[in-house]
Amino acid sequence: MQETQQSKSKQCFPSRQASSKMVHRQEAIPLMTPYKFSQFELSHRVVLAPLTRCRSYGNVPQPHGAVYYSQRATRGGLLIAEATGVSATAQGYPETPGIWTREQVEAWKPIVDAVHRKGALFFCQIWHVGRVSTKELQPERQAPISSTDKEISLNPVLGIACSKPRRLLTEEIPGIVDDFRSAARNAIEAGFDGVEINGAHGYLLEQFMKDGANDRTDEYGGSLENRCRFAVEVINAIVHEVGANRVGIRLSPFMDLMDCTDSDPMALGSYMIQELNKHEGLLYCHMVEPRMAIVDGHSHITHRLLPFRKAFTGTFIAAGGYDREEGNNVVAEGYTDLVAYGRLFLANPDLPKRFLLDASLNKYERSTFYTQDPVLGYTDYPFLEDKSNDN
Numbered sequence: 001m002q003e004t005q006q007s008k009s010k011q012c013f014p015s016r017q018a019s020s021k022m023v024h025r026q027e028a029i030p031l032m033t034p035y036k037f038s039q040f041e042l043s044h045r046v047v048l049a050p051l052t053r054c055r056s057y058g059n060v061p062q063p064h065g066a067v068y069y070s071q072r073a074t075r076g077g078l079l080i081a082e083a084t085g086v087s088a089t090a091q092g093y094p095e096t097p098g099i100w101t102r103e104q105v106e107a108w109k110p111i112v113d114a115v116h117r118k119g120a121l122f123f124c125q126i127w128h129v130g131r132v133s134t135k136e137l138q139p140e141r142q143a144p145i146s147s148t149d150k151e152i153s154l155n156p157v158l159g160i161a162c163s164k165p166r167r168l169l170t171e172e173i174p175g176i177v178d179d180f181r182s183a184a185r186n187a188i189e190a191g192f193d194g195v196e197i198n199g200a201h202g203y204l205l206e207q208f209m210k211d212g213a214n215d216r217t218d219e220y221g222g223s224l225e226n227r228c229r230f231a232v233e234v235i236n237a238i239v240h241e242v243g244a245n246r247v248g249i250r251l252s253p254f255m256d257l258m259d260c261t262d263s264d265p266m267a268l269g270s271y272m273i274q275e276l277n278k279h280e281g282l283l284y285c286h287m288v289e290p291r292m293a294i295v296d297g298h299s300h301i302t303h304r305l306l307p308f309r310k311a312f313t314g315t316f317i318a319a320g321g322y323d324r325e326e327g328n329n330v331v332a333e334g335y336t337d338l339v340a341y342g343r344l345f346l347a348n349p350d351l352p353k354r355f356l357l358d359a360s361l362n363k364y365e366r367s368t369f370y371t372q373d374p375v376l377g378y379t380d381y382p383f384l385e386d387k388s389n390d391n
């Protein structure tokens with residue numbers, strides 16, 4: 001079936017080398033070329049970025065999740081699920097899914113099946129928010145846990161205050177590593193093709209990694225090696241549990257979300273890549289671009305991930321601010337293998353098809369990003385009316 005899609009693309013879309021007269025909107029755009037990594041074959045490079053959607057009531061994935069994800073699934077596409085909690089203390093947003101209980105694993109299964117029936121690959125992003133939480137979201141209204149007891153004033157995503165965290169004791173850390181390991185095992189049991197470790201955006205792993213947040217004096221604080229120790233232990237445990245070829249990680253060394261800053265992001269990113277490369281066949285590294293720079297009044301992706309892409313031996317995914325043109329450019333240039341799209345994919349369930357046809361895009365509605373309605377701003381974004389080209 002995958003070959004059908006690929007050969008269909010090839011037939012319809014003449015090569016980039018075709019004469020300029022032939023090059024029109026049916027050109028074989030780089031984003032729509034196939035890609036093979038490890039045991040997986042993709043028919044295109046437009047990846048669904050992980051997107052927290054707050055519609056998993058009681059932290060249990062819901063049947064409407066199957067509608068949402070299968071809307072975005074294409075034959076030979078790659079979807080990354082929304083951040084999914086590894087334990088009861090992992091939650092920082094209302095109604096986000098988990099994967100630490102039997103009920104949650106069972107609830108994920110029909111969603112994963114629905115995606116697989118459409119022929120797509122599906123990775124589960126697993127996370128722990130650490131201090132980006134409130135007592136109300138924690139078991140028995142305990143303080144959220146972190147690398148530190150320094151609180152952040154506000155979760156800027158939700159616009160709500162966070163509670164003062166409790167610094168994890170050194171001897172508690174192996175237990176959290178084990179939560180990640182067991183969540184990865186559960187994800188594979190639920191049918192996911194692999195897991196993406198959320199080591200980005202100011203959540204627990206970054207609270208350890210970045211020197212602006214980590215003020216520990218034990219072996220998990222201080223030097224770069226010490227600060228990365230927790231993340232490295234999580235990676236090692238998960239690789240050991242499910243195999244390197246089912247493991248990806250998301251990193252955002254340049255971002256400063258949730259007050260997580262680092263004085264030397266290049267060194268941090270390079271160190272993490274070096275650790276990832278120790279696992280032969282580790283599947284992918286997914287990196288988020290620095291915040292956009294404004295050049296001549298326009299926002300520009302600064303493309304500072306190239307050294308990491310060059311150093312990493314696996315598949316590279318870039319994300320953050322990409323559109324069709326920028327995505328095509330970076331794939332054509334070899335800056336990345338795959339491009340993950342967040343807001344555009346959220347608002348355009350048939351984004352790969354729209355890119356293929358160079359069709360217009362629906363606008364995303366920010367006000368419904370984190371609301372809890374099972375349809376509104378979730379599964380009600382329109383598809384292209386033209387039904388002649390199926391996904």
Ligand SMILES: Cc1cc2nc3c(=O)[nH]c(=O)nc-3n(C[C@H](O)[C@H](O)[C@H](O)COP(=O)(O)O)c2cc1C
Nearest residue numbers: 049050051052082083319320321322341342343369
């Ligand atoms: C509603 C929303 C939810 C998000 N949830 C997550 C998440 O669960 N995990 C994550 O790593 N990033 C998350 N992100 C970040 C996106 O994956 C992506 O990196 C970001 O939107 C930038 O890419 P874009 O310009 O293509 O939207 C979220 C972004 C949005 C808008």
